Amino acid sequence: MEFRTIVNIPRPTFELEPCERILFVGSCFADNIGKRFEEEKFRAVVNPFGVMYNPVSVLHTARKMAGTPFDTAVFTLGTNHVYVERATGEIVDNCQKRPQREFEERELTIDECADALREAISLLRTSNPRLRVIVTVSPIRYAKYGYHESQLSKAVLLLAADKLTKEASGEVYYFPAYEIVNDELRDYRFYKADMLHPNEQAVAYIWEQLVATCFSATAKQFLKEWRPIKEALAHRPFHPEAATYQDFLKKTKEAARLLKQKYPNLELKE
Incomplete structure (x- = not known):
């Protein structure tokens, strides 16, 4: 017997490589x-101007980042509700x-959402014409709207994302984070105490699905090689001056040096 519904996640036409921008x-x-x-050593820039909930605000960040080259952009859409300043419009x-x-x-309407995202992609591609784009819809519900109204907002975003991906001929990929949380993880044990935000377990599960569907074989191999080094670097000893720990640290740094030789884009703190 099957006790849950599994979301079918199509593979994108591209793959994420180790330490991508x-x-x-x-x-x-x-x-x-x-x-x-970031933890897995991708050269990630995350919401550099703060959290952006709607597609127009996503566009505002894209305008400010247009001169910076990225390999991939990930847009996570939260709502189609916007606030317009009366004095300026x-x-x-x-x-x-x-x-x-x-x-x-x-x-925002479906077309307004799609137009804003389309412009954001165009701006970011001025620095890298081969930029790949992943679009997701946040599974977080907005209780302040009312739950029915929150679903209507998500529906607009889903339709806008669908419109965009169908136009883009494989260059824009929709990853179903919204569907995974609301279908596969249909249980409050996957939510934080507010019963609205996915908890760490849910985020970890979505990460696993991303790796399975969007990462190249090289990227998956990098994660395996990086994991023991990451765990070793995170270790906090009771006696850091002890000879055994100093030897452990020396071996860890050497492993990190060799890993960087294999993956030149790997950025490590001294």
């Missing part, structure tokens, strides 16, 4: 996944605790 922009879910890429990324009367809330 990756830009993560989007909701706090992008922070969670981006942090894991501009969509803001953060109200910065200013009075609510200074802003008007509205919802």
Whole structure:
């Protein structure tokens, strides 16, 4: 008997390589996944101008990062709700605790979401025309909208992502993080105490699915070789001055040096 429904995850037309330059922009879910890429020594830049919840705010970050080359960009969409500053008519990324009367809330349409993402991709490709793009929809629900309204917001984002990927002929890939959490992990034990945000176990599971479907064989091999070094570097001894620990540290640094020789893009702290 099968007691859960498994999400079918198609493979992208491209693969992620070890230590790639990756830009993560989007909701706090992008922070969670981006942090894991940082830990695994990808040259990741994660929400450099803060969390961006909607596609227009994602575009705002892309405008600021257009001069920086990346191999891959990951956009995680949280909501289609935006706040427009009444004085300027501009969509803001953060109200910065200013009075609510200074802003008007509205919802982006499917086309507006797709247009913003399309422009963001075009801007980032000025630095690397071969940039690959992964789009995800955050599984985090927005209780402040009401749960039905939150689902409507996610539906707009899902349709915009679908529109974008169908236009892009394999250059934009949709990864079903939203579906994995809401279907495969359909249990509150995979959520934090607020019952809205996926917990560490859920994020780890999504990471495993990303590795399985999007990583090259070389990238998977790198993870295996990096894991024992990462664990050794994270070790905190009771007696750091002890000869046995100093010998352990010397061997770890030598292993890291050899790994860097094999993967020249690996960045290690001295």
